[in-house]
Amino acid sequence: MTRILALVWPTLRSGRDAPPGSGAVDVPAMLDRLDDLSPRVEAVDRGVALVDVTGLGPALGDTGDERRIAARAVALVREVAPLPVRAGTGENRWLAVLAARLALAARPDPATPAAFGAIPAGPAARRTLAVLSLDLLPADPATRGRFALFGLTTMGELAALPRSAVGAQFGAEGERLQALARGEDPRPLAPRRRPERLTRRVGFEPPMEGIGGTALLLRRCCAELCDTLRARHLAPGRATLTCELEDAPPLVTALAFPEPALEPDWIARLLLGRLEAAARSRRLHDPSDGDEEPRVAAIGLALDRLSNPAARQLGAFNVQAGRWEELRWSVERLTTRFGPGRLWRATTERPRAVLPERRARLTGLGHDATGEEEP
Amino acid sequence: MTRLYQHHPLVQVETDASGTPVRLRLDGVTHAEVGICNAWRIDDDWWREPVARSYFKLVTRDGLLCTVFWDEIRGTWHLERIFD
Numbered sequence: 001m002t003r004i005l006a007l008v009w010p011t012l013r014s015g016r017d018a019p020p021g022s023g024a025v026d027v028p029a030m031l032d033r034l035d036d037l038s039p040r041v042e043a044v045d046r047g048v049a050l051v052d053v054t055g056l057g058p059a060l061g062d063t064g065d066e067r068r069i070a071a072r073a074v075a076l077v078r079e080v081a082p083l084p085v086r087a088g089t090g091e092n093r094w095l096a097v098l099a100a101r102l103a104l105a106a107r108p109d110p111a112t113p114a115a116f117g118a119i120p121a122g123p124a125a126r127r128t129l130a131v132l133s134l135d136l137l138p139a140d141p142a143t144r145g146r147f148a149l150f151g152l153t154t155m156g157e158l159a160a161l162p163r164s165a166v167g168a169q170f171g172a173e174g175e176r177l178q179a180l181a182r183g184e185d186p187r188p189l190a191p192r193r194r195p196e197r198l199t200r201r202v203g204f205e206p207p208m209e210g211i212g213g214t215a216l217l218l219r220r221c222c223a224e225l226c227d228t229l230r231a232r233h234l235a236p237g238r239a240t241l242t243c244e245l246e247d248a249p250p251l252v253t254a255l256a257f258p259e260p261a262l263e264p265d266w267i268a269r270l271l272l273g274r275l276e277a278a279a280r281s282r283r284l285h286d287p288s289d290g291d292e293e294p295r296v297a298a299i300g301l302a303l304d305r306l307s308n309p310a311a312r313q314l315g316a317f318n319v320q321a322g323r324w325e326e327l328r329w330s331v332e333r334l335t336t337r338f339g340p341g342r343l344w345r346a347t348t349e350r351p352r353a354v355l356p357e358r359r360a361r362l363t364g365l366g367h368d369a370t371g372e373e374e375p
Numbered sequence: 376m377t378r379l380y381q382h383h384p385l386v387q388v389e390t391d392a393s394g395t396p397v398r399l400r401l402d403g404v405t406h407a408e409v410g411i412c413n414a415w416r417i418d419d420d421w422w423r424e425p426v427a428r429s430y431f432k433l434v435t436r437d438g439l440l441c442t443v444f445w446d447e448i449r450g451t452w453h454l455e456r457i458f459d
Contacts, residue, residue, distance in 0.1 A: 354419045355426065356455070357381050 001121055004189065005051040005070055006096035007034075007077065008086045013047030025081045032194065033076040037069075040191040050093055052189050070116050086115040094185035095119045098129075098136065125183040130156025137177050146170065155181035196306050198225050198236070203298040207246045210293035211276050214243070218272060221301045222264035229306065235260030237305030241271040243279075246295040251278050258325035260309040269336055271301075335365050376459045383453035386443055396431055396443065401454065406435035417444075430455075 012025060031049060034041045040052035053069050070087035077085065088099025096119075103117035119125050132155045134147050150169070152158050158166070159181040166178045179185070200221040208214060218241070229235055237260050243251040253274040261267060279294055335343050343365040353359045387400035395414075399406045412432040419426045427447040434440045440458040445451075 354417050356379060357383075362381070 001054070002052070002091060003054050003066065003089055003121070004091070004093055004096035005053045005066070005073060006088045006090070006093070006100040007049045007051070007073060008088075008097065008100040009047045009083050010086065011047075011083055013045075025083065028195075030077045030080045031192065033080055034073060035194055036076060037073050040189055042189050043192055044093075044097075048097065050096060050189055052191070053089065066118055067116055086117075088117045088119070090119040091121045091125055091183065092185040093187055093189060094180050095125060095183055098132075101136070102132075119183075126159065129181060129183050130154065130159065132156075134158060134181070137180055139173075139177055143170065143173060143177070195304055197302055197304040198228065198306075199300060199302045200225055201298060201300040204296055207295040207297045209295060211243060211251075211272065211279055211296060214296055214299050215268065215272055218299060218301065219264060219268040221299070222268045225301065225303050226262045226264045226267075229303065230262055233308055234306045235262045235309040236303035237307060238303070239267050239271055240302045240304070241275055242300040242302075243275055243294075243296055244298040244300070246297045248282075248294060251275055251282070251294075253278055256305075258329045260305075260307050262309070266333060266336075270332065273336055331365060340364075378457045378459075380454060380456065383444075383455055386452050386454045388443060388445075388452040394429070394445070396433060399433060399435065399441075399443070401439070401441075406437065406439060408436040410434045412440075 012027070027043070027046065031041055031043055034049060034051055038051045038053055038056065042050040044050055051073060053066070053073075056069050066089045070089065074085055074087055077083075086100045086103045088096050088101070088103050090096035090099045099117040099119045100115075101117075103115035119128050134144070134153060134155060134157075137155070139147070146169075147153075147158070158178050161178065163175060163178060166174045170177070202214075202217050202221060204214075222239075225236075236257070238254060238256045240252065240254040245251065253271060255267070255270055255274065331343065331345075341364060344362045345365055347361045347363065348359065349361050350358055388396045389398040391397050395411060396409050399409055410433065412434055413430075414432070415430050417426060417428045417430065425448060428444040429447065430442060430444045432440070432442050441454060442456040442458075443452055443454050446453060
Protein backbone atom coordinates (compact mmCIF):
# COMPACT_ATOMS: atom_id res chain seq x y z
CA MET A 1 0.00 0.00 0.00
CA THR A 2 1.48 3.31 -1.10
CA ARG A 3 1.17 6.38 1.08
CA ILE A 4 2.03 9.81 -0.26
CA LEU A 5 2.54 12.92 1.85
CA ALA A 6 1.74 16.23 0.18
CA LEU A 7 3.06 19.53 1.50
CA VAL A 8 1.40 22.69 0.22
CA TRP A 9 2.74 26.16 0.95
CA PRO A 10 -0.15 28.58 0.24
CA THR A 11 2.06 31.69 0.28
CA LEU A 12 4.40 30.20 -2.35
CA ARG A 13 1.52 29.08 -4.54
CA SER A 14 -0.11 32.50 -4.45
CA GLY A 15 3.19 34.11 -5.42
CA ARG A 16 3.48 36.00 -2.17
CA ASP A 17 6.95 36.18 -0.83
CA ALA A 18 8.32 35.01 2.43
CA PRO A 19 7.57 36.95 5.60
CA PRO A 20 9.46 40.24 5.84
CA GLY A 21 13.03 39.84 6.94
CA SER A 22 13.34 36.19 5.97
CA GLY A 23 14.71 36.93 2.49
CA ALA A 24 13.99 34.89 -0.62
CA VAL A 25 12.68 31.38 -0.09
CA ASP A 26 15.21 28.71 -0.96
CA VAL A 27 12.83 26.05 -2.29
CA PRO A 28 15.59 23.65 -3.46
CA ALA A 29 17.06 23.72 0.06
CA MET A 30 13.64 22.86 1.49
CA LEU A 31 13.39 19.90 -0.87
CA ASP A 32 16.91 18.85 0.08
CA ARG A 33 15.82 18.70 3.70
CA LEU A 34 12.91 16.45 2.75
CA ASP A 35 15.45 14.05 1.25
CA ASP A 36 16.45 13.31 4.85
CA LEU A 37 12.98 11.88 5.42
CA SER A 38 12.51 9.89 2.23
CA PRO A 39 14.57 9.32 -0.90
CA ARG A 40 11.48 9.78 -3.07
CA VAL A 41 10.59 13.49 -3.17
CA GLU A 42 8.90 15.19 -6.09
CA ALA A 43 8.60 18.94 -6.58
CA VAL A 44 5.26 19.16 -8.36
CA ASP A 45 5.07 22.87 -8.71
CA ARG A 46 6.20 25.93 -6.83
CA GLY A 47 4.55 25.47 -3.48
CA VAL A 48 3.70 21.75 -3.68
CA ALA A 49 5.95 18.83 -2.81
CA LEU A 50 5.15 15.14 -2.65
CA VAL A 51 6.99 12.66 -0.44
CA ASP A 52 6.64 8.91 -0.60
CA VAL A 53 6.23 7.94 3.07
CA THR A 54 5.28 4.31 2.51
CA GLY A 55 6.48 2.21 5.42
CA LEU A 56 7.99 5.11 7.32
CA GLY A 57 5.81 4.62 10.40
CA PRO A 58 8.01 2.09 12.18
CA ALA A 59 11.08 4.16 11.43
CA LEU A 60 9.76 6.94 13.64
CA GLY A 61 9.07 4.72 16.61
CA ASP A 62 6.26 2.57 17.79
CA THR A 63 3.85 5.47 17.85
CA GLY A 64 4.87 6.70 14.41
CA ASP A 65 1.69 7.47 12.56
CA GLU A 66 1.14 9.67 9.53
CA ARG A 67 0.47 12.70 11.65
CA ARG A 68 3.91 12.38 13.23
CA ILE A 69 5.54 11.75 9.86
CA ALA A 70 3.97 14.93 8.56
CA ALA A 71 5.10 16.79 11.67
CA ARG A 72 8.63 15.58 11.06
CA ALA A 73 8.52 16.72 7.42
CA VAL A 74 7.17 20.14 8.37
CA ALA A 75 9.83 20.54 11.04
CA LEU A 76 12.52 19.77 8.47
CA VAL A 77 11.34 22.31 5.91
CA ARG A 78 10.73 24.95 8.58
CA GLU A 79 14.42 24.81 9.43
CA VAL A 80 14.95 26.42 6.01
CA ALA A 81 11.91 28.71 5.79
CA PRO A 82 9.25 29.14 8.49
CA LEU A 83 6.33 29.39 6.11
CA PRO A 84 2.72 28.34 6.78
CA VAL A 85 2.24 24.87 5.35
CA ARG A 86 -0.55 22.36 4.95
CA ALA A 87 0.15 18.64 4.97
CA GLY A 88 -1.98 15.76 3.81
CA THR A 89 -1.60 12.06 3.18
CA GLY A 90 -3.35 9.79 0.74
CA GLU A 91 -3.01 6.65 -1.30
CA ASN A 92 -1.90 8.52 -4.42
CA ARG A 93 -0.79 11.98 -5.39
CA TRP A 94 -4.32 13.28 -6.05
CA LEU A 95 -5.63 12.12 -2.69
CA ALA A 96 -2.58 13.44 -0.86
CA VAL A 97 -2.86 16.92 -2.35
CA LEU A 98 -6.62 16.92 -1.77
CA ALA A 99 -6.08 15.95 1.85
CA ALA A 100 -3.64 18.82 2.24
CA ARG A 101 -6.14 21.24 0.72
CA LEU A 102 -8.86 20.04 3.07
CA ALA A 103 -6.57 20.04 6.11
CA LEU A 104 -8.09 21.70 9.09
CA ALA A 105 -6.08 24.27 10.98
CA ALA A 106 -6.78 22.61 14.31
CA ARG A 107 -3.72 21.67 16.32
CA PRO A 108 -4.72 19.01 18.83
CA ASP A 109 -1.09 18.19 19.50
CA PRO A 110 1.87 20.60 19.42
CA ALA A 111 3.91 17.93 17.65
CA THR A 112 1.60 17.94 14.64
CA PRO A 113 1.85 20.34 11.73
CA ALA A 114 -0.25 23.46 11.66
CA ALA A 115 -2.74 21.88 9.27
CA PHE A 116 -2.97 18.19 8.57
CA GLY A 117 -5.48 15.99 6.83
CA ALA A 118 -5.51 12.34 5.83
CA ILE A 119 -7.64 10.37 3.42
CA PRO A 120 -7.69 6.71 4.44
CA ALA A 121 -6.67 3.97 2.07
CA GLY A 122 -8.94 1.53 0.27
CA PRO A 123 -12.75 1.78 0.06
CA ALA A 124 -12.77 4.29 2.89
CA ALA A 125 -11.16 6.81 0.53
CA ARG A 126 -14.12 6.60 -1.84
CA ARG A 127 -16.53 7.05 1.01
CA THR A 128 -14.60 10.14 2.13
CA LEU A 129 -14.66 11.61 -1.37
CA ALA A 130 -18.32 10.86 -1.97
CA VAL A 131 -19.57 13.81 0.05
CA LEU A 132 -17.09 16.32 -1.33
CA SER A 133 -18.06 18.98 -3.82
CA LEU A 134 -17.17 18.61 -7.49
CA ASP A 135 -15.63 22.07 -7.28
CA LEU A 136 -12.56 20.44 -5.76
CA LEU A 137 -11.81 18.59 -9.00
CA PRO A 138 -9.24 20.17 -11.33
CA ALA A 139 -11.80 20.85 -14.07
CA ASP A 140 -12.15 23.78 -16.43
CA PRO A 141 -15.15 26.10 -16.03
CA ALA A 142 -16.92 24.67 -19.10
CA THR A 143 -16.82 21.13 -17.70
CA ARG A 144 -17.99 22.38 -14.33
CA GLY A 145 -20.90 24.06 -16.04
CA ARG A 146 -21.85 20.86 -17.83
CA PHE A 147 -21.65 18.89 -14.57
CA ALA A 148 -24.05 21.42 -13.07
CA LEU A 149 -26.40 21.08 -16.07
CA PHE A 150 -26.59 17.36 -15.41
CA GLY A 151 -27.32 17.99 -11.74
CA LEU A 152 -24.02 16.58 -10.52
CA THR A 153 -22.78 18.37 -7.41
CA THR A 154 -20.76 15.84 -5.41
CA MET A 155 -17.94 13.49 -6.30
CA GLY A 156 -20.02 10.56 -5.15
CA GLU A 157 -22.69 11.31 -7.79
CA LEU A 158 -20.06 11.48 -10.54
CA ALA A 159 -18.27 8.34 -9.31
CA ALA A 160 -21.48 6.35 -9.26
CA LEU A 161 -22.16 6.89 -12.99
CA PRO A 162 -21.08 4.19 -15.48
CA ARG A 163 -17.72 5.03 -16.97
CA SER A 164 -18.97 4.57 -20.52
CA ALA A 165 -21.79 7.03 -19.96
CA VAL A 166 -19.39 9.64 -18.55
CA GLY A 167 -17.08 9.08 -21.52
CA ALA A 168 -19.95 9.55 -23.95
CA GLN A 169 -21.14 12.77 -22.35
CA PHE A 170 -17.92 14.41 -21.21
CA GLY A 171 -15.19 12.76 -23.26
CA ALA A 172 -11.75 11.65 -22.08
CA GLU A 173 -11.50 14.62 -19.72
CA GLY A 174 -14.72 13.53 -18.06
CA GLU A 175 -13.38 10.00 -17.61
CA ARG A 176 -10.22 11.38 -16.03
CA LEU A 177 -12.24 13.50 -13.61
CA GLN A 178 -14.47 10.56 -12.77
CA ALA A 179 -11.40 8.47 -11.94
CA LEU A 180 -10.24 11.23 -9.61
CA ALA A 181 -13.69 11.37 -8.04
CA ARG A 182 -13.34 7.63 -7.37
CA GLY A 183 -9.97 8.25 -5.75
CA GLU A 184 -7.98 6.74 -8.59
CA ASP A 185 -4.87 8.46 -9.92
CA PRO A 186 -2.51 6.35 -12.03
CA ARG A 187 0.21 9.00 -12.20
CA PRO A 188 3.26 7.68 -10.37
CA LEU A 189 5.51 9.73 -8.17
CA ALA A 190 8.46 11.01 -10.17
CA PRO A 191 11.24 11.52 -7.61
CA ARG A 192 13.57 14.36 -8.34
CA ARG A 193 17.24 13.62 -8.61
CA ARG A 194 19.17 15.43 -5.94
CA PRO A 195 21.79 17.53 -7.71
CA GLU A 196 25.29 16.84 -6.51
CA ARG A 197 27.28 19.77 -5.27
CA LEU A 198 30.91 19.83 -4.13
CA THR A 199 31.73 22.49 -1.57
CA ARG A 200 34.79 23.68 0.25
CA ARG A 201 34.96 26.40 2.90
CA VAL A 202 38.01 28.08 4.35
CA GLY A 203 37.84 30.39 7.36
CA PHE A 204 40.36 33.07 8.27
CA GLU A 205 41.29 33.83 11.87
CA PRO A 206 41.94 36.74 12.11
CA PRO A 207 40.01 37.96 9.05
CA MET A 208 42.03 38.68 5.93
CA GLU A 209 42.39 42.24 4.67
CA GLY A 210 41.00 42.58 1.16
CA ILE A 211 39.46 40.10 -1.23
CA GLY A 212 42.61 39.84 -3.33
CA GLY A 213 44.45 38.18 -0.45
CA THR A 214 42.25 35.11 -0.71
CA ALA A 215 43.41 34.33 -4.25
CA LEU A 216 45.96 31.71 -3.27
CA LEU A 217 43.59 29.76 -1.04
CA LEU A 218 40.80 30.04 -3.58
CA ARG A 219 43.12 28.65 -6.23
CA ARG A 220 43.99 25.75 -3.91
CA CYS A 221 40.29 25.03 -3.19
CA CYS A 222 39.55 25.03 -6.91
CA ALA A 223 42.45 22.67 -7.59
CA GLU A 224 41.36 20.24 -4.86
CA LEU A 225 37.77 20.11 -6.03
CA CYS A 226 38.79 19.82 -9.69
CA ASP A 227 41.18 16.96 -8.84
CA THR A 228 38.35 15.16 -7.04
CA LEU A 229 36.07 15.57 -10.03
CA ARG A 230 38.74 14.63 -12.55
CA ALA A 231 39.24 11.32 -10.76
CA ARG A 232 35.52 10.64 -11.24
CA HIS A 233 35.55 11.76 -14.89
CA LEU A 234 33.27 14.65 -14.04
CA ALA A 235 33.47 18.39 -14.62
CA PRO A 236 31.41 21.24 -13.16
CA GLY A 237 29.10 23.45 -15.20
CA ARG A 238 28.88 26.19 -12.59
CA ALA A 239 31.00 27.60 -9.80
CA THR A 240 29.71 29.73 -6.93
CA LEU A 241 31.93 31.72 -4.63
CA THR A 242 30.68 33.07 -1.31
CA CYS A 243 32.77 35.58 0.53
CA GLU A 244 31.79 36.04 4.18
CA LEU A 245 32.78 39.50 5.38
CA GLU A 246 33.41 40.47 8.95
CA ASP A 247 31.13 43.47 9.15
CA ALA A 248 29.01 43.33 6.00
CA PRO A 249 26.59 40.94 4.32
CA PRO A 250 28.32 38.17 2.35
CA LEU A 251 29.22 38.66 -1.29
CA VAL A 252 28.13 35.88 -3.63
CA THR A 253 29.10 35.45 -7.25
CA ALA A 254 28.25 32.60 -9.61
CA LEU A 255 29.96 31.68 -12.86
CA ALA A 256 28.19 29.40 -15.33
CA PHE A 257 30.48 27.75 -17.86
CA PRO A 258 29.44 27.29 -21.48
CA GLU A 259 30.83 23.79 -21.24
CA PRO A 260 32.10 21.71 -18.33
CA ALA A 261 35.44 23.15 -17.23
CA LEU A 262 38.23 21.64 -15.16
CA GLU A 263 40.67 24.53 -15.14
CA PRO A 264 41.20 25.63 -11.54
CA ASP A 265 43.38 28.62 -12.46
CA TRP A 266 40.77 30.14 -14.70
CA ILE A 267 37.86 29.33 -12.46
CA ALA A 268 39.61 30.98 -9.51
CA ARG A 269 40.69 34.05 -11.47
CA LEU A 270 37.32 34.65 -13.05
CA LEU A 271 35.45 34.16 -9.78
CA LEU A 272 37.79 36.51 -7.97
CA GLY A 273 37.48 39.12 -10.73
CA ARG A 274 33.71 39.02 -10.48
CA LEU A 275 33.77 39.15 -6.71
CA GLU A 276 36.02 42.20 -6.72
CA ALA A 277 33.71 43.88 -9.21
CA ALA A 278 30.75 43.11 -6.92
CA ALA A 279 32.65 44.58 -3.95
CA ARG A 280 33.45 47.73 -5.93
CA SER A 281 29.83 48.03 -6.99
CA ARG A 282 28.66 47.70 -3.40
CA ARG A 283 31.06 50.44 -2.27
CA LEU A 284 29.81 52.60 -5.12
CA HIS A 285 26.18 52.20 -4.06
CA ASP A 286 26.85 52.46 -0.35
CA PRO A 287 29.48 55.14 0.24
CA SER A 288 29.11 54.71 4.01
CA ASP A 289 31.48 51.75 3.72
CA GLY A 290 34.29 54.14 2.85
CA ASP A 291 37.34 53.13 0.89
CA GLU A 292 38.52 50.49 3.34
CA GLU A 293 39.22 47.04 2.05
CA PRO A 294 36.62 44.52 3.23
CA ARG A 295 37.76 42.06 5.90
CA VAL A 296 37.14 38.50 4.75
CA ALA A 297 36.17 36.03 7.47
CA ALA A 298 35.74 32.99 5.19
CA ILE A 299 35.35 31.94 1.59
CA GLY A 300 33.15 29.14 0.33
CA LEU A 301 33.45 27.53 -3.07
CA ALA A 302 30.77 25.30 -4.58
CA LEU A 303 30.91 23.41 -7.86
CA ASP A 304 27.71 21.92 -9.25
CA ARG A 305 25.92 20.96 -12.50
CA LEU A 306 28.32 18.07 -12.74
CA SER A 307 28.52 16.10 -15.96
CA ASN A 308 30.89 13.90 -17.85
CA PRO A 309 32.68 16.14 -20.37
CA ALA A 310 33.56 13.17 -22.57
CA ALA A 311 29.90 12.30 -22.96
CA ARG A 312 28.83 15.82 -23.80
CA GLN A 313 26.60 15.97 -26.83
CA LEU A 314 26.03 19.21 -28.72
CA GLY A 315 22.49 20.05 -29.61
CA ALA A 316 21.69 19.68 -33.28
CA PHE A 317 19.72 22.89 -33.55
CA ASN A 318 21.47 25.27 -31.18
CA VAL A 319 25.03 25.05 -32.42
CA GLN A 320 25.18 28.76 -33.08
CA ALA A 321 23.98 29.58 -29.59
CA GLY A 322 26.63 27.28 -28.18
CA ARG A 323 29.31 29.00 -30.24
CA TRP A 324 28.28 32.41 -28.95
CA GLU A 325 28.54 31.10 -25.41
CA GLU A 326 31.99 29.70 -26.12
CA LEU A 327 33.01 33.01 -27.69
CA ARG A 328 31.77 34.91 -24.65
CA TRP A 329 33.73 32.55 -22.43
CA SER A 330 36.90 33.02 -24.50
CA VAL A 331 36.53 36.80 -24.49
CA GLU A 332 36.07 36.85 -20.75
CA ARG A 333 39.24 34.81 -20.31
CA LEU A 334 41.18 37.10 -22.64
CA THR A 335 39.92 40.18 -20.80
CA THR A 336 41.07 38.71 -17.51
CA ARG A 337 44.44 37.77 -18.97
CA PHE A 338 45.31 41.05 -20.66
CA GLY A 339 43.59 43.42 -18.26
CA PRO A 340 41.02 46.15 -18.75
CA GLY A 341 41.21 48.54 -21.68
CA ARG A 342 42.99 46.08 -23.96
CA LEU A 343 40.12 44.30 -25.63
CA TRP A 344 37.48 45.93 -27.79
CA ARG A 345 34.32 44.90 -29.51
CA ALA A 346 33.65 46.44 -32.94
CA THR A 347 30.05 46.99 -33.95
CA THR A 348 29.29 47.97 -37.52
CA GLU A 349 26.91 50.92 -37.42
CA ARG A 350 27.05 52.77 -40.79
CA PRO A 351 29.05 50.64 -43.21
CA ARG A 352 28.55 53.15 -46.04
CA ALA A 353 29.51 56.24 -44.04
CA VAL A 354 31.97 58.50 -45.81
CA LEU A 355 34.17 59.01 -42.76
CA PRO A 356 35.81 55.74 -41.69
CA GLU A 357 35.55 56.52 -37.97
CA ARG A 358 31.76 56.58 -38.31
CA ARG A 359 31.44 53.17 -39.94
CA ALA A 360 31.93 51.19 -36.74
CA ARG A 361 31.71 51.76 -33.02
CA LEU A 362 34.25 50.33 -30.63
CA THR A 363 33.20 49.28 -27.15
CA GLY A 364 35.71 48.40 -24.51
CA LEU A 365 35.51 45.04 -22.76
CA GLY A 366 36.45 44.90 -19.14
CA HIS A 367 36.07 47.36 -16.35
CA ASP A 368 37.79 50.56 -17.51
CA ALA A 369 37.22 50.89 -21.22
CA THR A 370 39.12 54.04 -21.98
CA GLY A 371 42.15 54.76 -24.11
CA GLU A 372 43.15 54.57 -27.71
CA GLU A 373 40.98 52.54 -30.03
CA GLU A 374 42.29 49.96 -32.37
CA PRO A 375 40.40 48.28 -35.16
CA MET B 376 45.89 44.91 -40.75
CA THR B 377 45.78 48.65 -40.31
CA ARG B 378 45.63 50.88 -37.30
CA LEU B 379 42.78 53.33 -37.50
CA TYR B 380 42.94 56.30 -35.16
CA GLN B 381 39.52 57.37 -33.99
CA HIS B 382 40.79 60.65 -32.50
CA HIS B 383 43.21 61.56 -35.31
CA PRO B 384 46.41 62.79 -33.64
CA LEU B 385 48.01 65.93 -34.98
CA VAL B 386 51.02 65.53 -37.32
CA GLN B 387 53.46 68.03 -38.80
CA VAL B 388 53.32 68.17 -42.58
CA GLU B 389 55.17 70.49 -44.96
CA THR B 390 53.57 71.12 -48.31
CA ASP B 391 54.53 72.58 -51.62
CA ALA B 392 52.85 75.56 -53.20
CA SER B 393 49.91 73.47 -54.38
CA GLY B 394 49.24 72.08 -50.88
CA THR B 395 50.63 68.58 -51.55
CA PRO B 396 52.64 67.05 -48.68
CA VAL B 397 56.40 66.90 -49.27
CA ARG B 398 57.66 66.21 -45.75
CA LEU B 399 56.09 64.43 -42.77
CA ARG B 400 57.15 64.41 -39.11
CA LEU B 401 55.75 61.53 -37.08
CA ASP B 402 56.76 60.35 -33.60
CA GLY B 403 59.84 62.52 -33.69
CA VAL B 404 61.04 61.14 -37.02
CA THR B 405 61.09 63.27 -40.16
CA HIS B 406 60.21 61.54 -43.40
CA ALA B 407 61.52 63.77 -46.15
CA GLU B 408 60.88 61.94 -49.38
CA VAL B 409 57.15 61.48 -49.49
CA GLY B 410 55.35 59.90 -52.39
CA ILE B 411 51.64 60.42 -52.96
CA CYS B 412 49.76 57.17 -53.64
CA ASN B 413 46.35 58.69 -53.77
CA ALA B 414 44.50 61.89 -52.93
CA TRP B 415 40.82 62.62 -52.45
CA ARG B 416 38.43 65.04 -50.75
CA ILE B 417 35.58 64.46 -48.36
CA ASP B 418 32.82 67.00 -47.72
CA ASP B 419 30.14 65.75 -45.40
CA ASP B 420 27.63 66.73 -42.74
CA TRP B 421 27.24 70.23 -44.15
CA TRP B 422 23.77 70.40 -42.57
CA ARG B 423 24.94 70.01 -38.94
CA GLU B 424 28.72 69.92 -38.31
CA PRO B 425 30.51 70.38 -41.60
CA VAL B 426 33.46 68.16 -42.42
CA ALA B 427 35.90 69.20 -45.15
CA ARG B 428 39.06 67.17 -45.49
CA SER B 429 41.75 66.67 -48.11
CA TYR B 430 43.09 63.14 -47.80
CA PHE B 431 46.52 61.92 -48.90
CA LYS B 432 47.74 58.37 -48.86
CA LEU B 433 51.49 58.65 -48.46
CA VAL B 434 54.44 56.34 -48.72
CA THR B 435 57.87 57.25 -47.46
CA ARG B 436 61.29 56.01 -48.54
CA ASP B 437 61.65 53.89 -45.37
CA GLY B 438 58.41 52.07 -46.09
CA LEU B 439 55.87 53.92 -43.95
CA LEU B 440 52.46 53.81 -45.59
CA CYS B 441 49.82 56.01 -44.00
CA THR B 442 46.81 58.21 -44.56
CA VAL B 443 46.82 61.84 -43.43
CA PHE B 444 44.30 64.59 -44.03
CA TRP B 445 44.17 68.36 -44.00
CA ASP B 446 41.23 69.62 -41.98
CA GLU B 447 40.19 72.62 -44.03
CA ILE B 448 37.91 73.98 -41.34
CA ARG B 449 40.40 73.86 -38.46
CA GLY B 450 43.49 74.28 -40.58
CA THR B 451 45.34 71.29 -39.08
CA TRP B 452 46.99 68.09 -40.36
CA HIS B 453 45.95 64.78 -38.82
CA LEU B 454 47.00 61.18 -39.02
CA GLU B 455 44.14 58.81 -39.76
CA ARG B 456 45.58 55.41 -40.53
CA ILE B 457 48.87 53.51 -40.59
CA PHE B 458 49.15 50.42 -42.77
CA ASP B 459 51.22 47.48 -41.64
